[in-house]
Amino acid sequence: MKKTDIKKLKRLLKKRFLYGSIILAAILVGFGLSQTSFLTNTTASLQDTKQIKLGSLPIVQPTIKYGFVLDTLNVTEANIEANQFLADILLKHKIDYVTIDQIAKNSKDIYDVTKLRAGKPFMVINQDTTTAADYFIYEPNVYRYVIYNLKNPSDIKVVEREVETEVKTASGTVETSLWNTMVDNGLSYELTAKMEDALAWSIDFYHIAKGDQFKLIYDQEYIDGQKVGIGKVYAAYYKNFENEYYAIHFENEKHQGFFDEKGRPMKKAFLKSPVRFSRISSRYNKRRFHPILKRVKAHLGTDYAAPKGTPILAVADGVVSKRGYGKGNGNYIKIKHDDVHATQYLHMSKFAKGVRKGTHVKQGQTIGYVGSTGLATGPHVCFRFWKNGKQVDHLRQNLPPPDPMPEEDLPRYFEVRDVMVAKLDAIPYKETKQLADNSSPIKTKDP
């Protein structure tokens, strides 16, 4: 066969394939329409495909997204732009203001259209572009999407995607920093954060050292075979010099969270620091030389340096007693935890939404963001710890320990613990050095 003939044949086949897919899609859409609308779901339409006698038709997988067979529909896909509102999008698709207003009102209790965010994907589906569009679909995150029926403004629904999980393990040996080690091992920021949560700051992450080792058992989440996030963390292990820490997740009617080997909660009354992945840039010191004032001035707090915008967390449950601005302190928040303890966070770039005087905050809740307002040489939080009205060095405090799990709950916990500890102990360490050597040839200096 000549080259041109092959080309012709290929073109012909392509055409047949195309027509085939259009016909098949039309059949599938027909199926959907004969029920209620052309809305169908993935499994149902795949089943339909199997039932159709295909004959000489080529087998084609219809394009399905958000439960719609898209092949014969007019589809507009894009991301929400900055300052773009629902009306800006829908007016272009022949939807009138009255309908948009109805949708906005009806959406309040289901998925408020004012929650649409720049950068998030949306889709407009239209069967016939000479008339108004049929559906607007918004995807706030990979776990769910919202379908707004533009022909029936009271038909709005949130569809949860099916998440599959797989139990995974991770391990590593710290080379430079915990963060770098996690990245070197192909582990995510999310997993690093969850490990810190599991060990609940009982480990001083400011004193981690080269040679520290960690292990984790967790759920990896998938949607349609794609990794989407980290689910539950079942157990974590950390070794710092000769000290070993186990954190085991346990849940029953009375308890929920991570516990140590003896059944004591890992969660302490106070977090070790108000920022993750930060470093201490200046300690509590009654005779510090002030870098801006150029004179000795007591430093009654601990400075944590972190990039501008890093979330600042409340170190314990409490009530915001002050939110204000001071020439030296910049934007700051003070929290009263009990009759004895209070904490204060200085130099914030901004406050977290909804956190004001009188707000009840939870341990670990974001109250503001790192900045350098007031007297500050760079972005950091100056963290002040008040005890009986006096500022003290929180790193030297013997803070009240949490209540242990009651005696009668221990046997059940120990069963879970024993299984998890055995599993953790069986996880091997990745030879990070060797991996690095395998991936890059050994460098030799030219003589």
Ligand SMILES: [Zn+2]
């Ligand atoms: Zn300070």
